[in-house]
Amino acid sequence: MNVLLLRSPTSDVPDRYEVAFRTHGYSPISAPVLETTLVHLEQLASKIDDGPSVHRFTGVVVTSKRSIEAWNRAVDCIVTRSRENDVVREVGSGGEDETSWAPIPFYILGDVTAGAARELRKRLPHGLGPMDVRGGLGAGSAEQLARVILEDGDVSGSKKMLYLTGDKNRDTMSKMLTQGGVEMEELQVYETCGSSTFAHDLEDALRKAESAGAWGWIVFFAPSAARHVYPALCDRFFFRRLDDTGGTEIAKVAAIGPTTASFLREEMGLRVDVVAPKPNPAELANTIAAFDSPIPSV
Known part of the structure; x- marks a missing residue:
């Protein structure tokens, strides 16, 4: 069949x-x-290069493989720019440096996207990729992922998420997290149109x-x-x-x-x-x- x-x-x-x-x-x-175009890569690269502490990010929310692709491309931009300027970008190997993303949890919707995130961390420089992947198989819907974030006891104090979105996201998860006291900063990193x-x-x-x-x-x-x-x-x-x-x-x-x-x-x-x-x-x-x-x- x-x-x-x-x-x-x-x-x-x-x-x-x-x-x-x-x-x-x-x-x-x-x-x-669908045909997908990555957008606002310079803005994303700037935030990655700044590091999470500057923006008070305690987590990154990803609901699509396209967002993983955007993160990969943004890091490539950072690395290329550093080479062109003869600058060696270093982050603490244990995640101590304030620019390192190593200690920051990436909350991922669905197993396939989580798998893409794990593959990405193998090829990116340490501190620039998703080292701590959460959600995945146990978060197959926006509601489930929101609950994972709200119930995560590893992140103490106030929570602020960098939420990587497309152009057609529903606001289900954003509403749940905002109502739960989580600050959300959304950044659209891809847009889709019919093939x-x-x-x-x-x-x-x-x-x-x-x-x-x-x-x-x-x-x-x-x-x-x-x-x-x-x-x-x-x-x-x-x-x-x-x-x-x-x-x-x-x-x-x-x-x-x-x-x-x-x-x-x-x-x-x-x-x-x-x-x-x-x-x-x-x-x-x-x-x-x-x-x-x-x-x-x-």
């Missing part, structure tokens, strides 16, 4: 989502739906699909992509809507998390068959496989 993943696959290593679905016998196909080549890319992806049997599943990963790709998807698939009571279901719908699921239901009127309990490959694939498993007779 085919599964269309509305996301860009990883190119340098086997894609974790595709591997997870193959483990259950599915035929996964990935189709990029101008999605219809063409979709046709290419579908040509790789197995022709036999039912089509199976379409998995949505972000509200920002759903509305953009829906017209092109409707040219190829039938979707059941919330008010449908019957009919032949050709494409089942899955969402990576509750935010995306709510958007599909409330804004687009679609019936969502499965929502991953946590936004990671194993949970998504396991939940879909469980949905498709025949109910044992009593």
